Amino acid sequence: MTCPFCGQSEDRRGLHRHLVAVHVQAVEVGLDEQKQRMYYRLDCPNCEYVVSQTVRPRSTDEHFLEEYRAEIGLVAFDLLLYHLELAHEAPAPEAVAGIED
Numbered sequence: 001m002t003c004p005f006c007g008q009s010e011d012r013r014g015l016h017r018h019l020v021a022v023h024v025q026a027v028e029v030g031l032d033e034q035k036q037r038m039y040y041r042l043d044c045p046n047c048e049y050v051v052s053q054t055v056r057p058r059s060t061d062e063h064f065l066e067e068y069r070a071e072i073g074l075v076a077f078d079l080l081l082y083h084l085e086l087a088h089e090a091p092a093p094e095a096v097a098g099i100e101d
């Protein structure tokens with residue numbers, strides 16, 4: 001698979017690690033207006049698709065949210081990878097060659 005942010009080529013597991021390590025700042029983390037729930041948001045760099053969810057934080061302290069970003073990144077990037085596989089990854093050439101109709 002290809003990293004949508006920098007074009008680096010990795011297998012799925014490697015790309016997940018790479019995204020969390022290098023592109024974690026792409027995940028936006030914040031509190032909703034009532035400061036009751038935390039949300040994260042991750043935009044697909046290739047289209048309008050957005051991974052977004054609210055989560056119940058253990059704390060609403062801003063410093064805590066920043067530390068929590070890496071943990072949330074694991075989840076958000078996993079969801080983005082599913083989207084990339086479905087929407088942006090060309091099927092492997094051998095898979096295409098195997099289809100005869």
Ligand SMILES: [Zn+2]
Nearest residue numbers: 003005006008
């Ligand atoms: Zn990258």
Ligand SMILES: [Zn+2]
Nearest residue numbers: 044046047049
């Ligand atoms: Zn997309």
